[in-house]
Amino acid sequence: MIQGSMVALVTPMEADGAPDVASLRRLVEFHLEQGTDAIVAVGTTGESATLDEDEHCEVIRLVVEQVKGRIPVIAGTGSNSTTEAISLTRRAKEVGADACLLVTPYYNKPTQEGLYLHHKAVAEAVEIPQILYNVPGRTACDLLPETAARLSQVPNIIGIKEATGNLDRLTEILRLSKPGFLLYSGDDATACEFCLRGGHGVISVTANVAPRLMHEMIAAARAGDRAKAEAIDAKLAGLHRDLFIESNPIPAKWAVAELGLIGTGIRLPLTWLSEDKREPVRAAMRQAEVVSAS
Template sequence: MFRGSIVALITPMHEDGRIDEDSLRRLVDFHVEAGTSAIVAAGTTGESATLDEQEHCAFVRSVVEFAAGRVPVIAGTGANSTTEAIALTGCAQRAGAAAALLVTPYYNKPTQEGLYLHFKAIAEAVEMPQILYNVPGRTACDLLPQTAARLSRIPNIVGIKEATGDLERLVRLKSLCAEDFDLLSGDDATACEFILQGGHGDISVTANVAPRLMQQMCAAALSGRRDQALAINARLDPLHRSLFVQSSPIPVKWAVAEMGLSARGIRLPLTWLTADAQPTVRAAMEQAGVI
């Protein structure tokens, strides 16, 4: 259902923390023009943890409106409360999003059975297509392949964003999950190899900064042009790594602001990229040719 380079869109903000709607419209156009396959709105890179429910729903509506059918919009709707996740997913469906992206519940540390029942409850409550999101480094919760496989048999659970960076996970997921289940990387540093080994795409932080190159790399990998994909990825690799030199989305919001695409805003408890880290990110942007 979803293939190629999918941007995990930042939420552009003014310095006082208000959402910057003008920059948001520019960013959506930027990604459409660059050939980005889909846009994730209000995901974890979009600081969803600091958006209240009203802001969250309004942001998804705005992205759907600005996209105007030119590119699918996937709404981040995960929460560590099943009830809240159902409410956010319902908002996404009413806004016209193409799918929902549901991060594993953070902090709670549910069992595998608890994870299965959590995602099953959301899928049964809201009929729209849903993508699981596993990022244990941020959530302290690991959705194991055998649980993902059980969930892949629920008709409207259509894929997983696997952000462990462990390519052995891909092997397990391919062998266990339903045949038509989308396998998406959530780790830019290993995404090229993930796709070359049979994955379908990448939900990408790097694509905020270098969307055209990310689209070209994913397209080359999907068509089996290994040498071309690796060559493009080598140009992007410093960017993949430098965008995590401090907690994401701190570096990527700085980079997008440096490109003149958004204001310089981020919400506490995150802070702006420190001066000592800025040359590292700038050098990676120069190597990728985006500044």
Template sequence: MFQGSMVAMVTPMYEDGSLAYAELDALLEWHIAQGTDAIVAVGTTGESATLDFDEHCAVIAHVVRQVAGRIPVIAGTGANSTSEAIALTCCAQEAGADACLLVTPYYNKPTQEGLYRHFRAVAEAVAIPQLLYNVPGRTAVDLKPATVARLAEIDNIVGLKEATGDLERAKSLLDLCGERITLLSGDDATAMEFILLGGKGNISVTANIAPQAMHELCAAALQGDRECAQRLNQPLAPLHQALFVESNPIPVKWALHEMGRISAGIRLPLTPLSEPLRAGLCEAMRQAGIL
């Protein structure tokens, strides 16, 4: 059910920080028309850290209504408080999301046993299919393959977004539990190789501004067509890098604003893309055929 190019979607905002629901609807329709395989709502790229609880649940419900079953909707519902993660996951289930994406608890740095018990508690409390999300560069905690293998025994833990970009880690995960859960890349720069190794898709930042290209790239890699996948990835490679010249989602929101697709809003403590970095991102967008 969860494969291909899944966009880690931005949450559009006006310059005063209020949510721009009409722009969100337009983005969703564009993604569906361009072939995006699933929507990930209110994840890291969706500024989940700056939305309050009610806004978080409201955006998920809005996305589910607008998509209306045409492609899967995966709701970001992770938190560093287990009780809050359960509450957000309940909201997503009630809204009709197809699955939830739960990031490792950040800042409090739990042990591997703590991570196991956290994810098990959410899975036992809420029946919705759940995908784990490992991004140690942002959370300061690393969900180890052995812990993933333990969690893969739980029926409604169905996948993992692995965002380390470490292909040796990907091989280890595929060896340990590749048949039991869906393994997804969370790193655009290495996603092609991840899928060619046996992963099922990519939860992508780049897909925010190049949805059709990312869909075609993932489809080629899923078919095992390395030559075609490399040809499609080559013009996107500078973009994969340029979208992380400052903390995500700063660059990608600026790029979408340049494309005329969203307003310039982004919430503090995030700020608009620094002026000296804008020309480089524009050049990467040109190389990708976007500008």
């Protein structure tokens, strides 16, 4: 089972926007040392929307190569084109990813039947564990619990990243889906409660900046230790909020650069974090004790 605190890894870039391979390798080692339970390579936070297909697959390959099987690597391979999603998923399998994360087809606003047939087609085309990803705030479509439950019957669709922040969704999907279907929070602010209520983990932006605390918080929540989980989560609350002070991954990349782990490269149309937004993110980092209070 893939479970726990899974980082939605930022993609380090050079000043000209080219992927920064040396920093990517160091970043993977940082997460291994800090207890991250799995790495999601080239999801939304990894700037999947601005990498071409070859770059996308090369970043996945590099992460797999650096991890060396020590934790699972989940490749972001979703697209609003079913054909492209199949191609990306097939290539991710070829380079050794353990599973794939497939966002709902964005922009073209499919029906629930279209969502079902899209994900079913990808799953049947590529024999690799696949995780659905529902984030209607970005995609303009919502994979409803009933559709997720239908898809849970497809043998290699193993779970869903539910990023609505609506905890009632967790209860409904658990009730409707086949036994063993995995539920991951895609909303850091509600991930603690999500796991206390039976969720299997989180695919996290906050884990880019505070991986050790996210690992400990999710482990406590999954063990049913509410007091410990909520105490840790209170330290992380500022990061959960202010890593979205501008569009993700802008604040997360800035914060990881503040930790000295990556440079300042980012691709248009994303821009570096605005000057007036930096102090709130620094304050959240101090609250989580990932930087000193001085």
